[in-house]
Amino acid sequence: MRWTKQLIPTLREVPLEAEIASHQLMLRAGMIRRLGAGLYTFLPLGFRALKKVEAIVRQEMDRAGALEVLMPALHPREIWDRTGRYDVLSEVMFKIEDRQGRHLVLGPTHEEIITDLVSREINSYRQLPRNFYQIQTKFRDEIRPRFGLMRAKEFIMKDAYSFDVDWDAAEKSYQAMYEAYQRIFARCGLRTRVVEADTGAMGGKSSHEFMVLAESGEDGLVECGPCGYAANLERAEGVTRGETVFEDADRENELVDTPNMRTIEEVSGFLKSPPARLIKTLIYRADEKPVAVLVPGDRDVNELKVARALGCRKLELADDATIEEATGAPVGFAGPVGLDLPLYADKKLRGYRGAITGANQADRHIVHVDLERDVRISEFHDLTYARNGDGCPRCDGTLVEKRGIEVGHVFKLGTKYSEQLGALYLDPEGKQQPAVMGCYGIGVSRTLQAVIEQRHDKDGIIWPISIAPYAVEVLMINAQDAETRRVAEQITETLEKQGVEVLMDDRDERPGVKFKDADLVGVPIRVGIGERSLAKGAVELKIRGQSDKAKEVPLDQAVAEIQGAIRQLYEELNASA
RNA sequence: CGGGGCGUAGCGCAGCCUGGUAGCGCGUCAGCUUUGGGAGCUGAAAGUCGCCGGUUCAAAUCCGGCCGCCCCGACCA
Incomplete structure (x- = not known):
């Protein structure tokens, strides 16, 4: 792909609307544009990266045995009334009426919808376990949308729902999802921390959140080094070691x-x-x-x-x-x-x-x-928030407070929804039993932004190869030089034939502009084509985020070297997983 | 919803207090020069000054109302 045929409206200045690095960079790198509060358009670059995240999620969900479906975003109100959650989630739900005056809501989540489906289609223990997932747009009337895709009114989410014959089986489904989540985030180049969490309006027995540690994170969490206890501040228990008997304790009040x-x-x-x-x-x-x-x-x-x-x-x-x-x-x-x-x-x-x-x-x-x-x-x-320096409730350790971005949340739901919506199956004895459920969410669009929040420097984004919008950027240092164009086009074409996604910066701009944009956009492998190295029969290879200077590679080995670099970047990603 | 701030060209902003020709930087377009980390010169296009109303001979500027956005808080699968 040629830069001049793409739409990559990079911004030199920091847009006023953006507060945190990832939001600023997504705007500056021309990935997203705001339509209204909490509403964003994905431009080509942003959408490409988003699809990469989705693809990883799909692969890992499929690998874990989950089945992809697609449910409506628009729901009749009645189904929400059946569980009473029309009231529970009333404030976050967008409500609309059709021309017949029927009440509809835009789905903030899909437990009711999938459970209703399962209640109709699954009747026997022989059909269990099953796990259904979808990648879809969710709507939530957030009180205060902020930080770009981090907290938006409309966002993309992967949600999965498991149905099992009993708690033991459900535990296995939960574990499978937990492990799939670990792999997904590792493959996205994220360092995550799993914390115990509050189940909130989802209800259910217990849950874990996958947090991306970041100063700008909206969630507080505490963790204990020695025993590994980690919990969201909403749930965390801190043990005080402070005194409870103060001076003059024996005196009358x-x-x-x-x-x-x-x-x-x-x-x-x-x-x-x-x-x-x-x-x-x-x-x-x-x-x-x-x-x-x-x-x-x-x-x-x-x-x-x-x-x-x-x-x-x-x-x-x-x-x-x-x-x-x-x-x-x-x-x-x-x-x-x-x-x-x-x-x-x-x-x-x-x-x-x-x-x-x-x-x-x-x-x-x-x-x-x-x-x-x-x-x-x-x-x-226990009625207070835990805080930095509190004792760990599990061991002698001390809690450390951190901030994180919640990118995934897995819940053990139990039979709450299956009972209310009649997701019952016949066991081998012919007895009706409610399916034991779990539900599992990943904020896909948020995850994309979290990657940037965790992987950037002063110059721009540092994409992991796995979700970079392009794997390679071929940069013409002087687009007016015929030999530069010839070599750049040839390398681009060869790589593309081999299935590599290449962005060729063929703009007639000064080199500085193109280098700056390359750093900003953050494509992992940069191939510089310029008269200086061409004279030596070489091109310049640089990995974003590694070493400052580019490495000269003989022209005839360039494609092989680039392929090697791609392989190596994937290997590094897998090694850190 | 409460508190604070902002709305002037695509982006970043000045002008408003003290009413009178709408400006600057970046970007965009054209030409020339330039060409290895955000070039220079010349020229050009581009703004219902968020919207509605009021005051006034005259409103970006003063007054009232509304809308939108950002920040803090409350709240939040």
Whole structure:
């Protein structure tokens, strides 16, 4: 392919709309263009790379025995009502009406659709296990789309759904997908970390996320070096090794004046006590009923954990009026002593003595609080976010906090959907059983961008050979030189005949422009054709991201060398897998 | 949805406070010169100044409303 026949609108300047490196580079390298918030067109280069990722996903899913299907993106509302998820996912679903006034949604995910299909088509244990997957566009009304393809309203996803006769069999299906995912991401040149994760609105028993470590990642995670424990911050449990008994722990509790001191910071400073000594008391509405949540003053509440501990569907911080009504004091002075609400305390507060809490009176706090002596806690749970330096819940190690981009998520779903939608089969005894399900997602378009986020330098993208839009770029240093053109065209043609994807930069531009664009676009193997080396009967070979200077290769060996370089790049990729 | 910011040529921006001819850099097109890491000169095309309304002799500029985008937060398979 000639550059002059392609559309590769590279940008010299950084577009204002892009914040993170991968987003900037996708725009600058002419891979994508924005249509609206969270909506992107793939230009030829971006689409080529995307198709490479898809091809790897297909190969590995097929290899793992999954069967490719294609389901509609548009769904009748009724199917979502059958599982109650029309309400659960209501906010993220795009809803539309057809001219008959029928209610339709644009699918944010496809559990209902595939389970409905399986309920009709699979009836016997002899037909199990089966795993169906598709690569398709998903629609989610994200509150805030950002970072280009990272969080878009419309994005490409590979989703797979496994159906098994029982939990043991389902576990095998899960393992097969887990391993397929490892291979997929390795083949994309990504270093990923697998973490325990929250199942969220998917429901189900447990799940693992595949994270691409990156500073710009939207997800926080912690990991423990010694034992390998790793979990999404939404789920991670950190063990505190901090003290729970503070000075004057044995004294009776007493009221102290704390005029206008409402925040942990203010009270901590005013009373000259570390924030950890304070007990933060937050009033929530759990399914409309007020409850109090207690956590150490230096900790943040993890509302997902609270909701799970309480078993409530809807959890929100109470408004000021509710707080005043529940505590009898203005906001900022709530405390558990004498508070007539269900009290849910974070585990780390166990044994807290000599602590400080709000007094449920304006401008007052209570000191020397002994949680066991002075308060009747309803339940202790893990209710806070883990953080850097916390103890590992599995071993003696210490947790390290990192950031990551979630590119894959595998769930053990169980029988939730199969029961609700009647995906039942007859076992050998003729008894009806619900299929045990798993579901497995890969954000395909996001994965593409994650590769760039992880593999770039100041000059541009460094594609792994496996998903590069082209494997080789043949660069005419002076496109007006006849011999340059002849050699470039001949090498390009030979390689293309051998099935190599070549981009030939035949633009009549200055060399600098073409070198810069080559680095930006990031094609792995660059073949420079210029008068200087042609005079020596050679061309110049350079691997993107490796060594600064190009290697001169005799003309008659050029194609063989290029093929060798391609092979080597694939080998390196496999070796790191 | 709350807070902040921005909307002027394809991209990046100035002009707005203090109303009066719409500008700069890059890119694009043409010509000449140049040619190994984002060239030089000359010329040219290209803008309903986000939209609607108001004030005014006159609005990119002042006022009101709306829309869009970006950032932070809340939220999120």
